[in-house]
Amino acid sequence: DAKTTQPNSMESNEEEPVHLPCNHSTISGTDYIHWYRQLPSQGPEYVIHGLTSNVNNRMASLAIAEDRKSSTLILHRATLRDAAVYYCILRALYTNAGKSTFGDGTTLTVKP
Amino acid sequence: DGGITQSPKYLFRKEGQNVTLSCEQNLNHDAMYWYRQDPGQGLRLIYYSQIVNDFQKGDIAEGYSVSREKKESFPLTVTSAQKNPTAFYLCATVGSGYSYEQYFGPGTRLTVT
Numbered sequence: 001d002a003k004t005t006q007p008n009s010m011e012s013n014e015e016e017p018v019h020l021p022c023n024h025s026t027i028s029g030t031d032y033i034h035w036y037r038q039l040p041s042q043g044p045e046y047v048i049h050g051l052t053s054n055v056n057n058r059m060a061s062l063a064i065a066e067d068r069k070s071s072t073l074i075l076h077r078a079t080l081r082d083a084a085v086y087y088c089i090l091r092a093l094y095t096n097a098g099k100s101t102f103g104d105g106t107t108l109t110v111k112p
Numbered sequence: 113d114g115g116i117t118q119s120p121k122y123l124f125r126k127e128g129q130n131v132t133l134s135c136e137q138n139l140n141h142d143a144m145y146w147y148r149q150d151p152g153q154g155l156r157l158i159y160y161s162q163i164v165n166d167f168q169k170g171d172i173a174e175g176y177s178v179s180r181e182k183k184e185s186f187p188l189t190v191t192s193a194q195k196n197p198t199a200f201y202l203c204a205t206v207g208s209g210y211s212y213e214q215y216f217g218p219g220t221r222l223t224v225t
Contacts, residue, residue, distance in 0.1 A: 032212070034213070034214070036214070041200075041219070041221075042218065042219070043202050043204070043216030043217055043218055043219050044155070044202075044214075044216050045216065046213045046214065046215070049213065085154075087154070087155075091212045091214075099157065099160060099168070099170065100145060100157065100204075100206065100214060101155075101157050101170075101171065102147070102154050102155040102156075102157075103154050104153060104154035105154050
């Protein structure tokens with residue numbers, strides 16, 4: 001499986017933008033980049049995904065490097081409710097779901 | 113109301129007993145997954161199933177068993193062979209389509225003493 005690397009932890013101030021990096025140097029051409037987040041004592045929830053182009057939704061933006069070897073999840077204005085563990089994973093297109101592994105993610109702390 | 117149900121939310125067992133964790137989904141998804149999470153750690157894949165009557169081992173399958181007799185259900189049995197069974201267990205499904213977005217249940221916290 002193609003692997004991702006994320007920093008263990010990051011801190012942000014409330015109402016400031018947050019940029020969460022992810023490296024995936026062995027990504028293949030058919031891998032989608034997915035981001036999930038997990039609040040304490042809950043299951044992870046989907047945040048955003050992309051293939052090549054930058055993506056925006058109501059929760060966040062995803063910036064993908066031109067060579068696709070890295071990506072950045074952007075929270076435009078962090079709130080205390082954004083404090084969570086953020087996971088970056090790769091999912092292959094056109095496969096029957098298949099093995100889905102998560103790393104340790106990045107623990108985001110938001111300071112008031 | 114579509115979703116994934118895991119029951120119970122908290123489960124307590126004595127060491128040496130087998131215990132079965134329930135996972136039910138009404139999303140009509142083919143693929144289902146079981147993960148284990150220890151305090152302060154990420155998710156580790158135990159087993160996954162891409163279709164009824166078929167399943168594959170994940171990264172930490174030893175001491176666990178699963179069955180997939182129905183599309184809606186993917187129960188996980190934690191056997192007495194699992195050395196450190198106390199953990200948070202998460203069930204997930206994957207939808208079809210281009211994105212293969214993964215959906216997670218609320219989890220079951222198992223404590224074995």
